[in-house]
Amino acid sequence: MKNVLNKAASWFAVAGGLLALMIAVITIINVTAFGLDKVARLFDANVPAIIGYEDFVSMIISSAALMFFPYCQAQHGHVAVDVFIKMFPDWFARSIDVISGILMTALALFLGYMMVHGMIEVRSDNTLSAILGWQIWPFYIPGIAAMFLWAMIAGTQIFEREANV
Numbered sequence: 001m002k003n004v005l006n007k008a009a010s011w012f013a014v015a016g017g018l019l020a021l022m023i024a025v026i027t028i029i030n031v032t033a034f035g036l037d038k039v040a041r042l043f044d045a046n047v048p049a050i051i052g053y054e055d056f057v058s059m060i061i062s063s064a065a066l067m068f069f070p071y072c073q074a075q076h077g078h079v080a081v082d083v084f085i086k087m088f089p090d091w092f093a094r095s096i097d098v099i100s101g102i103l104m105t106a107l108a109l110f111l112g113y114m115m116v117h118g119m120i121e122v123r124s125d126n127t128l129s130a131i132l133g134w135q136i137w138p139f140y141i142p143g144i145a146a147m148f149l150w151a152m153i154a155g156t157q158i159f160e161r162e163a164n165v
Contacts, residue, residue, distance in 0.1 A: 009149060012142075026050065034049055054130075055129040058129075059129060062140075067142055069150045108150040118140065122136050
């Protein structure tokens, strides 16, 4: 089970990275268009920028950013303050680790739950992006999946830790 979750987290991170790369490429194109427009104005011409750039970036980044959380959890990449914990006995450090794992799982489940409700509300309101007119609710789906994957990974790590206590 752990291997399946870690592989899924890796694929989510790769997909998030590809989306981030897409944002970078579109941004480079858009900035280049702005620069070319400045030059073209000297010759009474213009070069248009990408219409709906802001809509595109805001919706894609909302998906991409959340797709890295499961991988971070799988790699134990979350912040841990070991400086103070090292002063206490091992059993206490492991207990803190289990408690933080439970809280992390609860947080991820709560965020996923709230995102589901947000997606339902956005879909029922038929909310569209301002310029492109795209439906917004489908962009919630990768984030929701990422939150529940994050929760599953954090939850399995709790049980791994309990076996060591």
